[in-house]
Amino acid sequence: DGGITQSPKYLFRKEGQNVTLSCEQNLNHDAMYWYRQDPGQGLRLIYYSQIVNDFQKGDIAEGYSVSREKKESFPLTVTSAQKNPTAFYLCASSTLTGVNTEAFFGQGTRLTVV
Amino acid sequence: DAKTTQPNSMESNEEEPVHLPCNHSTISGTDYIHWYRQLPSQGPEYVIHGLTSNVNNRMASLAIAEDRKSSTLILHRATLRDAAVYYCILRGNSGYALNFGKGTSLLVTP
Numbered sequence A: 001d002g003g004i005t006q007s008p009k010y011l012f013r014k015e016g017q018n019v020t021l022s023c024e025q026n027l028n029h030d031a032m033y034w035y036r037q038d039p040g041q042g043l044r045l046i047y048y049s050q051i052v053n054d055f056q057k058g059d060i061a062e063g064y065s066v067s068r069e070k071k072e073s074f075p076l077t078v079t080s081a082q083k084n085p086t087a088f089y090l091c092a093s094s095t096l097t098g099v100n101t102e103a104f105f106g107q108g109t110r111l112t113v114v
Numbered sequence B: 001d002a003k004t005t006q007p008n009s010m011e012s013n014e015e016e017p018v019h020l021p022c023n024h025s026t027i028s029g030t031d032y033i034h035w036y037r038q039l040p041s042q043g044p045e046y047v048i049h050g051l052t053s054n055v056n057n058r059m060a061s062l063a064i065a066e067d068r069k070s071s072t073l074i075l076h077r078a079t080l081r082d083a084a085v086y087y088c089i090l091r092g093n094s095g096y097a098l099n100f101g102k103g104t105s106l107l108v109t110p
Helices: none
Strands: A004-007 A010-013 A019-025 A031-037 A043-051 A054-057 A064-066 A076-078 A087-094 A109-113 B009-013 B018-023 B032-038 B045-050 B061-064 B070-075 B084-091 B104-109
Touching (some): A004 A087, A010 A019, A019 A031, A019 A109, A043 A064, A076 A087, B009 B018, B018 B032, B018 B084, B032 B061, B045 B070
Antiparallel strands (some): A019 A076, A031 A043, A087 A109
């Protein structure tokens, strides 16, 4: 079945450590996105990519990094520079001309800093 | 990007119709109106979208005002599984990313 997969579902990290969240899609979508969601809040855009080897910062990119070496994969690294990393992280994908098509979301990774 | 305004929460009885409003007074002519919903601890899922005409699919209907400054998502018969946060989002040519607000939290009671 086509879809978008995030792993792991739950992740615990010690303060000061970097951690990488995985996002893979087999929908042949060019565009991929990372969002962060805090309790009771909407989603905020961290980074997005419209093509392999290219990506742009979203509204809250500080303390995060991404790569897009393959069309199917868009991993997110939460670095030690991110001051409040505990959150629910969501990955999404869509076609490049996505204004008239739907975006697909993964089931999310819940990151907790201990 | 143009912004949307939605009520923070709404409540409905099971098997009753639900009308979820969204105001978008600064919408541009090329902005599509998208609706997504998010169940607890899950990623958002697409519900419906439209540009000017009313739209229907198996999940819901979308009614768009003639001046496009507002729209209404209609769930014809609410079920307990429809309890979720519903997001109204404008998607235009200025960018491809979805810009989420806080949405409307829908409570469905038996």
